[in-house]
Amino acid sequence: MFIEKLISKINEKKNPTVMGLDPKLEYIPLSIRRKNLELFGNTFKAASESIFEFNSKLMDAVIDVIPVIKPQLAYYEMYGIEGLIAFCRTVEYGKKKGFIIIGDGKRNDIGSTSQAYSSAFLGRTVLEDGGKAAAFDVDALTVNAYLGIDGIKPMLEDCASYNKGIFALVKTSNPSSSQLQDMVLEDGRKVYELMADLVTEWGNELIGEHGYSSVGAVVGATWPEQLKTLRSRMKSVYFLVPGYGAQGGGAADVSAAFDNKGLGAVINASRSLMCAYKLDRWKKDFTIEEFDLACREEALRMRDEITNEIN
């Protein structure tokens, strides 16, 4: 199952962190960008080549440190078809190198459309004469469950058939998550607590031997109090925690996401790893051309900071 594969990879690297790959051209050294500009002109193709080169060097740099990568689809879709080719190459390269891949797409729809998203990212697409093929084929996909179980059920079936997982948005890291998610229902629960209860229930058939389900939840690092109460409310649900680093969440904030065995969560950092060379703590040691070396140092630091906090 996905959840057991995830836990096993976390244990192997002794590190519950995720590298978010949300690349923008401006993060990438000019040496790479100028080369592709000369080869392909000022096009999406040039951007796509630069992004893949950037991503692959980042993955190489942390291969023995970080167990999971999370490319965010928006940053690839913005470069059109060529951008999605960079997404596919990133996923393929990441798999070959042994990373677990979470596709961050926050997909959502109902019935047969949800099934189509599930086929695109988790399952298989039916071709002619009963043939089937995988399209984007990540290990897990982030989803938005505003539409209820109708949008989730087809994905649960593919999770079971193909050892895949989903992470549903529960309480997001941004300030305005309060506009809807924090509103109080007449039964006393907040909207995100209702969502937490639904997500927990939906995952009940996909619980592995460590007591966690392949149906996880996204809970932001910027809300440490809520992380703590959700950890005890959603005992069988693994958390994907964004908002560490650039968004302001620290190791003490995210420690509440873990159980007393040090399991229960993966902590994502995107900008603080991709652009570690810009951080105050590294900018004297590394240039932008050494983005990969800086990323490795920051990945090691982040690992140590988080594992010290939870042990």
Added chain:
Amino acid sequence: MFIEKLISKINEKKNPTVMGLDPKLEYIPLSIRRKNLELFGNTFKAASESIFEFNSKLMDAVIDVIPVIKPQLAYYEMYGIEGLIAFCRTVEYGKKKGFIIIGDGKRNDIGSTSQAYSSAFLGRTVLEDGGKAAAFDVDALTVNAYLGIDGIKPMLEDCASYNKGIFALVKTSNPSSSQLQDMVLEDGRKVYELMADLVTEWGNELIGEHGYSSVGAVVGATWPEQLKTLRSRMKSVYFLVPGYGAQGGGAADVSAAFDNKGLGAVINASRSLMCAYKLDRWKKDFTIEEFDLACREEALRMRDEITNEIN
């Protein structure tokens, strides 16, 4: 502005309907599929060619009848990169033929990621040396606002700059939309009513001369009572109404979505148009090979049924 362009196109065709293009291989005549199977093998490329041919014939068939098409991204993503090439070709063909294009992707995220989705579908992506290019470039995009205004704001800016629109999920057509959307808050509003109020507010800066905003809402045809109360609650918000036809909503159900001038909503049908040849009312007259002729008859019938109901 998007909303004025939409209303003008609806008035031109005297028809407030949308053709959803959610293609599956099984909907497409064997003559088309076998040809592409021979040319390209049992591949996503063959599927992509068949889908584009199917879509373009459907568009040709209703060109003087229907003002808006709505390709649903999931059905293209399931065929991988090749599927997205069919999406792009469909959008390009639709634009050339004068349709308004709503990209149905229900995208959602926060801050710079929301900006990336907005660049991908509504605005422009920054390349080297200040160059900009459009990636998928539809007229409007469906979005999911569970994350609050942080996920919507970057899109509002692109809507203003590039004359684009968004439609945010408010009350969806599926049975389990009640699990979250119908829950009652302590202030007496249901969750979808809170969402309705937020969406209305977010659109206040983008209201055109007809009193409607370029920030619209998705409200399902399967909930006629809610359509009626939302129509009076969201006076400046145009509705995109799915669920007519195959999902069970009828003309009487959707009439509540319109104001007393016959404006205020576009009604989407997908399967009942794409697969009109399967409907009881047409299957004696048309074979699957005549899917385009059947689609045209159903489009005319749907137009007359809805316009009779609202006039």
